[in-house]
Amino acid sequence: xxxxxxxxxxxxxxxxxxxxxxxxxxxxxxxxxxxxxxxxxxxxxxxxxxxxxxxxxxxxxxxxxxxxxxxxxxxxxxxx
Ligand SMILES: [Cu+2]
Numbered sequence: 478x479x480x481x482x483x484x485x486x487x488x489x490x491x492x493x494x495x496x497x498x499x500x501x502x503x504x505x506x507x508x509x510x511x512x513x514x515x516x517x518x519x520x521x522x523x524x525x526x527x528x529x530x531x532x533x534x535x536x537x538x539x540x541x542x543x544x545x546x547x548x549x550x551x552x553x554x555x556x557x
Pocket of ligand 1: 485486539541549
């Protein structure tokens with residue numbers, strides 16, 4: 478969910494290679510197949526259903542200039 482007035486990206490290098498995407502659901506559209514990146518426009522909401530394949534810790538960030546520096550980062554840990 479992106480509750481702000483700006484668009485944001487959700488980019489996690491390597492993360493997309495370590496999962497199997499079952500579907501991405503947004504509004505009335507369901508997308509199936511390999512997904513590597515989502516862009517959420519202001520107010521947008523999307524559901525990403527996936528099966529993790531590889532365990533590891535992946536860094537995610539918003540690559541828009543200034544956003545990573547402002548702390549728009551995170552971590553996804555997949556454990557098995
Ligand atoms: Cu951002």
